[in-house]
Amino acid sequence: EYFKTACDENDLTIKGADDGYITEIGDYQNGDTYAWMFYCGDELTLSDKGVGEVIPSPGDTIVLSYVDWTALFS
Secondary structure (H helix, E strand, C coil), X not given: CHHHHHHHHCCXXXXXXXXXXXXXXXXXXXXXXXXXXXEEEXXXXXXXXXXXXXXXXXXXXXXXXXXXXXXXXX
């Protein structure tokens, strides 16, 4: 819901949020090596769960970042 609200407030389309795996925001969609990555918590660790599975705790920072995922795991 956080991401859907933020996209609505900024006139951006979002796809996949209802399914728990964001595949596209605005003009940026998942591809061969680029994807939306979700970080949550006080230390901003990469979530091992989909956005639909995480309930942030009070004070948590939430970040959704469009990155070359191959660089994260090399």
